[in-house]
């Protein structure tokens with residue numbers, strides 16, 4: 082195990098929030114077709130509030146801090162926030178669409194010792210990228226910004242979200258990333274919208290297409306191993322937890338709401354009303370998330386895939402129960418191995434499952 | 448013998464976990480953990496206090512370690528970290544715009 086993994090495991094075992102994802106705004110200058118956010122400002126935290134949260138996070142032991150949005154650079158105080166965070170010695174990663182980054186911004190980001198910049202790009206074809214972002218000219222501006230940042234010696238990753246619109250552009254975009262000299266990652270997960278609208282799920286790649294996606298080495302380095310039938314489920318597997326959400330990782334919204342993960346919208350408290358550590362240590366919801374082992378899962382505990390499945394408890398929660406299966410992951414497990422999942426077998430014996438449970442940010446409900 | 452002054456690079460991130468200081472260099476993603484003694488030196492690396500003074504006040508007195516041994520260990524530690532670009536070393540005081548305090 083690498084030293085980094087060892088420390089991450091230690092944080093998990095001790096319940097230290099070693100990693101936090103913080104969205105500083107939901108406002109955006111793009112209108113991506115697959116985006117799940119409500120871009121209205123419902124009362125974002127002020128500069129002072131965010132600085133106070135950062136102080137608390139440093140105190141709580143947070144080391145890895147991801148700033149994301151919305152588009153982070155729409156906040157005029159973003160560099161002030163960034164500088165403050167680096168002053169507190171966080172390892173900072175920024176997710177952005179980069180259209181507002183020019184040479185000057187790239188240099189400032191480098192000077193502040195930011196670790197990684199992850200930039201959303203959806204295709205190597207400008208017309209496809211711009212059609213997805215609905216911002217004409219965004220492809221050209223984003224790629225230009227990526228070159229500025231690369232020239233500054235920053236670590237840049239192009240992150241592609243695969244959906245029906247760009248399913249066949251992955252190879253081309255990966256090649257472009259190689260030419261520009263930056264990393265490339267791929268994510269086939271489309272998350273339902275926060276306001277309850279599940280229409281964007283129609284952009285999800287159909288299960289039958291997944292085998293083609295899996296053939297991409299950027300997503301799957303070892304295809305044979307990846308597609309192997311699952312190993313028999315052991316006692317240890319059933320004692321295992323799903324992921325780091327709520328154990329050593331959490332998400333904070335621009336309104337100060339704390340959730341186990343950006344993809345797990347279970348409200349656990351608001352940082353404007355409570356100290357971060359009070360939420361982290363005492364929230365009944367977080368305690369519940371932490372208590373769930375594989376053996377406690379309703380359908381998954383009897384599934385042959387349970388030890389190797391990428392089951393996301395957040396997606397499962399949005400589907401109705403954080404102890405239940407996540408259909409998107411069931412599809413992946415099935416199309417990966419050809420072996421039916423417990424969820425499929427269960428559904429085959431029943432009618433269709435209920436609709437997705439939807440969550441809005443707490444502030445929007447207030 | 449000239450004095451040695453040390454300061455932390457602005458490219459690093461650091462945080463305490465279970466009594467150890469995690470340190471990561473954003474330039475090349477190298478990741479270290481420092482033990483208690485190394486952490487004490489690290490935290491005192493303000494660019495103004497000579498290393499000899501740091502060793503005396505932060506190491507010998509706090510951890511009850513022999514002065515010569517502590518000085519030799521500290522010099523080795525400083526040279527290792529400077530090779531990784533994590534500590535900056537000079538025989539003159541190093542002006543710093545900010546001296547962030549990792550917790």
Ligand code: SF4
Pocket residue numbers: 323324325326342343344345391392393394395396
């Ligand atoms: S599996 Fe889901 S809830 Fe867990 S960290 Fe990943 S996205 Fe978040």
Ligand code: SF4
Pocket residue numbers: 380381384385386387390391392405406407408410411412414415422423424425
């Ligand atoms: S394949 Fe489906 S039912 Fe099986 S463990 Fe994964 S999410 Fe659960």
